[in-house]
Amino acid sequence: MTGEVPASAGGGGASALAARTAQATKIITAKSAALPYWQELISRYSKSPRCEQAFYKAGVLLCEIAEAADAPGLRSSKSEAGWKDAAFMLGRFTEFYPKSPFAGDAYVRETDIALERMFDLALARTTAEQGVNWAKGASEKARGKDVESLPPWATGLAQSEPPSLKEVLYDCYLRAGLIAYLEQKYDQAIGMFNAANDVGCPRPYRVVQGTLPTGMERLIAAAQKATPLTPPEVLKGDSKAALVLGLGDLYFAAEQWDKARELYHLVYDQQVPSALPPQISWAAFMIARTHFWESDFAKAKQFYHIVFEKYPQSPWAATALYFNAIMAYSNLHDENETTICLDKLRRDYPKDEMAERATYLIGQLYQWRRDFDNAKAAYDRYLVTLHPSATYTQNKM
Secondary structure (H helix, E strand, O other), X not given: OOOOOOOOOOOOOHHHHHHHHHHHHHHHHHHHXXXXXXXXXXXXXXXXXXXXXXXXXXHHHHHHHHHHHOOOOOOOOHHHHHHHHHHHHHHHHHHHOOOOOOHHHHHHHHHHHHHHOOOOHHHHHHHHHHHHHHHHHHHXXXXXXXXXXXXXXXXXXXXXXXXXXXXXXXXXXXXXXXHHHHOOOHHHHHHHHHHHHHHOXXXXXXXXXXXOOOHHHHHHHHHHHOOOOOOHHHHOOOXXXXXXXXXXXXXXXXXXXXXHHHHHHHHHOOOOOOOOHHHHHHHHHHHHHXXXXXOOXXXXXXXXXXXXXXXXXXXXXXXXXXXXXXXXXXXXXXXXXXXXXXXXXXXXXXXXXXXXXXXXXXXXXXXXXXXXXXXXXXXXXXXXXXXXXXXXXXXXX
């Protein structure tokens, strides 16, 4: 039986939600206590070499506070203001210290805020372009081994080291490519994706046998086809939700499943209140797929069920049934769940392309159990429901 092929794991529940809420509250309290000291340094000692550190640290703290405030159970109308404060502080930092070794990370954060919290594609394009310009300069210095040393305040402070240059360069080019893709500037997207690919970034799993294209190679191949990855039914809905889901689908293709899932949850958790049912159901479907690829099969099953139980009319409900059935058999070893899902798919979606597979696989399941009477009945139903020229007919003729 074939479906998707996975890779590692996680969990949840009411107690987990309470724990995350408590942790978020603790983070907000701690970060908020530290923030005034950096702000005071900026206002009182504007000529100090440590102002570079203060601007960057204040921007990062504001990001972390805004992110914690977005946790389930804590979200409020102040959340958007928090993200704007973070973007403003990071913008001041990159304005005053555009060549700082920390500027690349700041540009990436600014771009993410513009895209994912403000839904402002034009602003995201501007900050992404600035990030690419920074990355080109950083790359030249790295090639010439004339890498700018850390500022005096960062020397010897492990917690103040900028993220690895390789990761930041990759993220700068990736963000620029994603934005170009969303704007359907596919040639430009390919250029940025190729630049990211040249930098290289480790994939989130190990290929044991054979070869698999990397996430970046998948993005390049998709851009070469010059078509959106997101279904038209999703793109036709609310523009903000379409932007978030389109971005999530690109991160999914890039194998950044945590990042993709975070974006899908923005729509599924109704942080984009004007999202339409097809967009919410697509978010649930893709959340399931991210959990599958991280081998959290229980979570994947939960969200696949949401799709075909709450949104049975969605264009991907039949696919959710099929993926869930294959996962139930191959990963959860639950033949009963597999049979139920395949039979539901056959009955409720007879014209869907997945229905033929489902009808045939029911026969195979019975055959593997050595229940030959039911297997024959299922294969006969396959031949009658479809026709002798169907895909799997020769196997049983």
